[in-house]
Amino acid sequence: MQWILTTPEQPPEWFIQLVKQHTPASSGLFAAQLFWQRGIKDKSQLAAFINHKIYQPASPFEFEQEMQLAIARLQQARNAGEKIAIWGDFDADGITSTSVLWDGLGQFFIQHQQLTYYIPNRLKESHGLNEPGIDNLAKQGCKLIVTCDTGSTNIDEIIYAQKLGIDVIVTDHHTLPAERPPVTAIINPRYLPQDHQLFHLSGVAVAYKLVEALYQKLPSIPQDPLENLLDLVAVGLIADLVQLTGDCRYLAQLGIQRLQADLQQPPAMRRRPGVGRLLELCQKNGDRPTDISFGLGPRINAVSRIQGDASFCVELLTSRDVKHCNELAEVTELANTRRKSLQKDVQAQVTQKLTQLDLSTTSVIVLEDPQWPAGVLGLVAGQVAQETGRPTILLSTEGTIENSTPTPLARGSARSINSVDLYQLVKDQAYLLHRFGGHPYAAGLSLPVENIPLFRDAINQQLRQSLGGINLTPTVKADIVVTVADLGKELFLELKLLEPCGMGNPVPKLFIQNCWFENAWHRNQQDWQGKKVQYIKTDFNIHDDSTKNPFPGIWWGHYKEELPLGKCDCIAELDYNTYKKRYEIRLIAVRPSENSELNTQHFAHILDWRNLPSHHSPVPSTQSLILEECPTHWDDLRAWWRRCLYNNQQLAIAWSKPNPQPPKEIWLTLVGIAKYLSRTNQVVTRVQILEKLGISDRALFLGIKALKYWGFTVTRQDRDLQVSWNPSTVSETQGDVAVAQFLAAISEEQFQQQYFAEVPLATIVAMLNRLD
Structure with missing residues (x-):
């Protein structure tokens, strides 16, 4: 990972004084530096950026003839009493657009x-x-389809609709086809110049512009103010990958204000009780853009990722029925809980597959697996792309067969890095694909399973040729240098002037040097029902020499052991935790400081023999204690280390990288052993079963417990185990629960073994030094 610090630009004094007018409690220096570095360098720019009342938004009729055609067709439908269908999309932008x-x-x-x-x-x-x-809409008598957040490239489907007597108005923001599609109207900001203030509109903002134009043409008909839609617009804009500049920023600013105003009402009086309940469940209060990007957006997206059908989310966002909305919000929250667990599982499997890739010769990562749930692949692909600096495509090859294809299809998601136009990259391989769509940063695709090797080779070759010598090393960029003493309310209020943040105006990244961490602890998250979620978070206090007072922080998805010991440098974002009512940092990246003195007194006493080829294995010595069994917990390793210190021995860690069976296969093997033993009346030792299954004593205990509910009785005779079977004792409900506990224990063991197979020696030394 390459760290980049934005070249500091010292703004002139007059500009600092301008900014200070908006930050009376502090100097305004940090905010002024950020504005200046981001190209906001004069009074009028600054005023329009901070104060939406000064900004002049664009008319919806900037879309010219296309908007005129769309409004004329809607008026025709209204006058003729025709049926209209809104055709949306299943992500947060599509759901809010539909709403x-x-x-x-x-x-x-x-x-x-x-x-x-x-x-x-x-x-x-x-x-x-x-x-x-x-077809279904035609049977209902529909005469007009209005798309939102989709439709620009659906040429064949648009022609098909016309044959059935259905006109199509497209509102979208995705990549355009080579020629205008045969539609009644297409409202897509990509037809506008790139410097136009509407160019970066997301799907929800384009949909809003259509409604705004209709309000202007027929002002006497609507009963509700147009502004009541702005909270939905803000949710979709911030949740989607669009630049929050021009009208995007303006609409997001207004929408957040509208959202706050609604949330200040009692639930029974709110226009959007579902939004309020969803924010309560994710412990947010709706006054920050991050409440949308980390709260509402992921939850709305989670429904389709887990359940497929996200139609009810429109009810969640638009219904006034408080009880019904509360129920829908709770279903949405549970879907997000499930999404987190699935995402973690897939992430671990992808990490394992990445170890078998040579990234030095890989430009585009393309990985597939038959058991990956397609719904979370985009999220994991985004993580991998960020960590590796390479566009990443993950495919589920479960082998779905569609009517139009005789062969099984793989379906998946692609995510890019900033320097690569992913949509064009995928489009150039269209001859190998079944379907694809998206924009430069994200795409969805399907292709025949048999084409995956060709697709992988072709897309890698093309990117290598187009990039030339561009370095694909992943980077993390910091904006300003601060100390721990700078952190707090004053700095937070300065940085808040830049909100809402997004692409083109990212959340400021703070660079903190020569700091250290104390009181670190991690735990799994809990859902709103108090159940644990397989998603880890580490809490800590950060210190440096600028103050004696520590500052709190969190690190999502990481264990406390991953924090380096000694002096560190870190990149973080400053946030306000509305649930805990405190300011805190959110850690983005951390590394030992260049001048940090890591305690290395035990380095010479720990030998790293992991994953060595057999012919390279060192000769065992009586002075070495060789540990070949991969631990599943730091306490296991510490116990061996204490023994080495007591006997004045070296500790040689010599476990190999695990190649575990899937947990379900281990369960089936255990059942097979139980059936064989009960049928033959043979006995087996506990050690024999452990070696056969490759699991721990604790997992075996849970496995034997699960066997009990499936009719097997395991009895001990000296060191042997004997198994008998009685079908009358089967309890499927309890058995399913017990098997789930067994599978979860194995999954956790395998995750920990994978961690210990790859954890750096420096981390092992640091953790063992904590014995002192």
Whole structure:
């Protein structure tokens, strides 16, 4: 990982004084430096950036003829009493887009009678229009489809709809086809110049502009103010990968204010009780853009990732029924809990596969697995792309067969890094694909399973040729240098001037040098019902020499042992935790300081023989205690280390990288052993079973407990185990629970063994030094 510090630019004194007018409690120096570095260098720019009332938003009729055509067709539909369908998408931008059109067009068309909506199923359908869905709408008498956040490249489906007598208005922001599609109207900001203030609109903002134009054409009809849609616009804008500049920033600023105003009402009085309940469940209060990017957005996205069908999320965002919205919010929260666990599992499996890749010869990472749930692949691909600095494509090869293809299809997601246009990269391999869509940073695709090797080779070759000598080393960038003494309310309020942050205006990254961490502890998260979620978080206090007072912080997805000992440098974001009512940092990256003096007194006493080829194995010595069994906990390793210190021996860690069986296969093997032993009346030792299954005593205990509920009785005779079977004692409900506990224990052991197979020797030394 390469660390980059933005070249500091000292703004002139007059500019600092301008900024200070907005930060009366502090000098304003940090904010001024950030504004200056980001190209905001004069009074009018600064004023319009900070104060949305000064900004001049663009008219919806900047889309010119396309907007005129769309409004004329909607007026025609209204006058003729035609049925209209909103065709949305299943991500947060698509759901909020659908909700904006449902509420907005709902002022002109009777909901459920003239107006309906359709959200594709993420796990069964692709992004965009599809023929079965169009058939269904035709049977309902639909005469007009209005898409949102999708549709620009669905040429064949648009032609199919026309043959069935259905017109199509596309509102979208994704990549355009080579020629204008044969639609009634297409409202897509990508037709505008790149420097236009509407160019970066997301799907929800384009949908809002359509409704805004209709409000202006037919001002006497709507009963609700147009501004009531802005909270939904803010949620979609901030949750999606768009630059928060121009009208995007303006609409997000207004929307957050609207969201806050609604949340200040009692639940029964709120326009959007579902949003309020969802924020309560994720312990946010809605006054920060991060409440959307880390709270609402991931939860709305999680529904389709886990359940496929996310249609009810439109009800969640638009219904006024408090009880119903509370129920939907709780279903959404549980889907997000499940998403976190699945994401962690897939991340661990992807990490294992990455160890078999030579990244020095890999430009695009393409990995596949038959058991990966397609819904979380985009999230994991994003993590891998960020960590490796390479575009990443993850595919589920479960072998779905669609009507139009005779061969099994792999489906997956792709995520990019800033320097690579992923959409174009994937598009150039279209001859190998079944379907694809997206934008430069993210794409979805499907292709015949048999084409994956060709696709992998072709896309790697193309990126190598197009990049030339560009370095793909992953980078993390810091904006300003601060000390621990600088952290707190004053700095937070300065940085808040830049909100809402997003692409083009990222959250400021703070570089803190020569710091150290104390009171670190980690735990699994809990969901709103108090159940543990397989998603780790480390809490800590950060110190440096600038103050005697420590400052709290968190590190998502990491264990406390991953924090280096001694002096460190770190990159972090400053945040306010509304649940704990405290300011804290969110750690982004950490490394030992160059001048840090790591305690190395035990380095000479620990030998790292892990993963050595057999012909390179050192000759055992009586002075070495060789540990070949991979531990599953630091306490196991510490126990061996204490023994070495007592006997004045070296500790040679010589375990190999594990190649574990899937937990379900281990369970089936255990059941097979039990069936064989009960049938033959033979006996077996505990050690024999442990060696056969490659698990710990604790896991075996849980396995024997699970066997009990499936009719097996395990009895001990001296050192042997005897198994008998009685089908009348089977209890499937309790058995399923017990098996789940057994599988979870094995998964955790395998995760820990993978960690110990790769943990750096320096970390092992540091952890063992904590004995002192």
